[in-house]
Amino acid sequence: MTRLLVIGGSDAGISAALQAHEIDPRAEISVLLADEYPNYSICGLPFYLSGETPDHRQLAHRTAFDGIDILTNHRAVSVHPATQTVDVVRGANGRAETMRYDHLIIATGAVPVRPQGLPGLDLPGVYGLHTMGDGFAVQSRLMGSEARSAIIVGAGYIGVEMADALRHRGVDVTLVSHTDPVFPSIDPSFGRLIGEELSRHGVRVVAACTVERIEAAGNRRGLTVSGSGGFAATADLVLVATGVRPDTTLAATAGIALGPSGAIRVTQRMETTIPGIGAAGDCVETWHRILQRSAYLPLGTTAHKQGRVAGENAVGGARLFAGSVGSQTVKVFELAIARTGLREAEARTAGFDPVTIETETWDHKAYYPGAQKLRIRVTGDRRTGRLLGAQILGHWRSEVSKRIDVFAAALFHGMGVEDLNDLDLSYTPPFSSPWDPVQMGAQAWMSAVKTGADKSFTADRPTNLEKGTQHESP
Numbered sequence: 001m002t003r004l005l006v007i008g009g010s011d012a013g014i015s016a017a018l019q020a021h022e023i024d025p026r027a028e029i030s031v032l033l034a035d036e037y038p039n040y041s042i043c044g045l046p047f048y049l050s051g052e053t054p055d056h057r058q059l060a061h062r063t064a065f066d067g068i069d070i071l072t073n074h075r076a077v078s079v080h081p082a083t084q085t086v087d088v089v090r091g092a093n094g095r096a097e098t099m100r101y102d103h104l105i106i107a108t109g110a111v112p113v114r115p116q117g118l119p120g121l122d123l124p125g126v127y128g129l130h131t132m133g134d135g136f137a138v139q140s141r142l143m144g145s146e147a148r149s150a151i152i153v154g155a156g157y158i159g160v161e162m163a164d165a166l167r168h169r170g171v172d173v174t175l176v177s178h179t180d181p182v183f184p185s186i187d188p189s190f191g192r193l194i195g196e197e198l199s200r201h202g203v204r205v206v207a208a209c210t211v212e213r214i215e216a217a218g219n220r221r222g223l224t225v226s227g228s229g230g231f232a233a234t235a236d237l238v239l240v241a242t243g244v245r246p247d248t249t250l251a252a253t254a255g256i257a258l259g260p261s262g263a264i265r266v267t268q269r270m271e272t273t274i275p276g277i278g279a280a281g282d283c284v285e286t287w288h289r290i291l292q293r294s295a296y297l298p299l300g301t302t303a304h305k306q307g308r309v310a311g312e313n314a315v316g317g318a319r320l321f322a323g324s325v326g327s328q329t330v331k332v333f334e335l336a337i338a339r340t341g342l343r344e345a346e347a348r349t350a351g352f353d354p355v356t357i358e359t360e361t362w363d364h365k366a367y368y369p370g371a372q373k374l375r376i377r378v379t380g381d382r383r384t385g386r387l388l389g390a391q392i393l394g395h396w397r398s399e400v401s402k403r404i405d406v407f408a409a410a411l412f413h414g415m416g417v418e419d420l421n422d423l424d425l426s427y428t429p430p431f432s433s434p435w436d437p438v439q440m441g442a443q444a445w446m447s448a449v450k451t452g453a454d455k456s457f458t459a460d461r462p463t464n465l466e467k468g469t470q471h472e473s474p
Contacts, residue, residue: 008107009033012281015307120214341389
């Protein structure tokens with residue numbers, strides 16, 4: 001009987017355990033969980049804190065784990081590959097014990113990046129948002145009558161989602177971004193539109209600002225955040241959301257090799273450099289299908305897939321992780337923003353000859369009520385016509401997320417931009433057009449490259465197909 005021990009009970013760890021049990025129901029499977037919340041959706045915390053998902057228990061992906069021993073409040077402190085044992089600290093009393101394994105999977109995830117040398121990070125009222133415990137701490141503060149204002153440091157996914165969440169509760173929000181515009185994981189033209197949407201909903205956006213200090217507000221209640229350019233603001237609470245890094249201390253001290261990003265180096269079988277030890281999730285490198293090399297892409301969807309592969313192989317399987325193209329999406333007030341694949345600068349660094357063309361069109365036939373504008377940016381290789389990436393911005397009800405999935409599927413299979421026009425996509429006037437906006441974006445790209453218009457194109461002057469009439473039937 002195989003003894004499988006999994007360290008970490010979030011997306012990758014639970015997926016690994018579930019798949020291992022499905023493949024080999026006789027396996028003895030234990031999952032070490034540092035807290036009391038197995039398989040909770042940390043991505044759902046902004047919606048819990050906004051009040052849109054009022055019961056935190058709704059964030060649990062599942063509550064039943066048949067055939068799996070979930071060991072809550074068990075923290076792994078060291079791994080010993082030579083003896084195939086893990087030292088564990090158990091429960092509130094800190095009782096130590098040693099657990100044996102035949103196969104080990106490390107799924108320790110990521111930890112928040114703490115800005116180096118920033119004074120005040122440990123002051124009361126300063127929070128991160130990475131665990132259920134973090135969420136409860138912020139919720140407790142928000143429930144107090146004194147929590148009427150907040151400063152968010154960081155304008156990535158968590159930062160913009162929390163700006164939305166806190167405004168939903170009527171909290172005054174100042175969002176401080178190191179970059180200008182906000183949300184640097186997409187192109188600047190879209191970042192500017194996100195900044196405008198934040199401002200339109202009452203968020204004070206401070207861009208191109210480096211936070212230098214957090215301190216008690218002196219005679220005034222709350223905390224004062226100060227930064228470059230003379231920025232200073234006071235609020236009742238401060239949320240620091242400046243990204244994550246892989247949690248690899250346990251792996252590194254066990255002698256497991258790390259990659260250039262600091263994440264655990266793994267094969268496509270999710271095996272580490274030590275036999276008998278696999279790894280998956282936000283603590284590992286990810287095989288990038290476009291770049292054909294490993295990269296660090298900490299995404300929940302990827303963690304689930306990697307965990308499934310690691311779990312199957314731990315009990316004798318031979319599955320490969322097919323890789324990622326980096327598909328991501330986020331909702332900010334009335335907007336949805338999504339991306340997949342490479343941005344133009346990333347593609348150029350990778351040795352491609354990229355061209356990006358932006359198209360503006362309707363999300364469905366304009367004669368049907370409720371039509372909304374979509375902006376679609378398509379990036380392809382000028383020499384080969386290969387699709388390299390895409391970004392979409394539009395109303396959150398405009399199927400932005402599912403449309404980026406069309407691009408993601410095309411990228412996964414190495415399709416060309418023009419190949420998108422051959423896809424048999426569904427159509428009815430309330431939902432789309434005979435040529436879907438995805439295909440209109442592809443046609444605009446092909447037209448610009450064939451005519452040489454791409455050489456004078458600027459991101460602020462998109463191709464205008466807003467009436468959606470290109471090559472359409474009535």
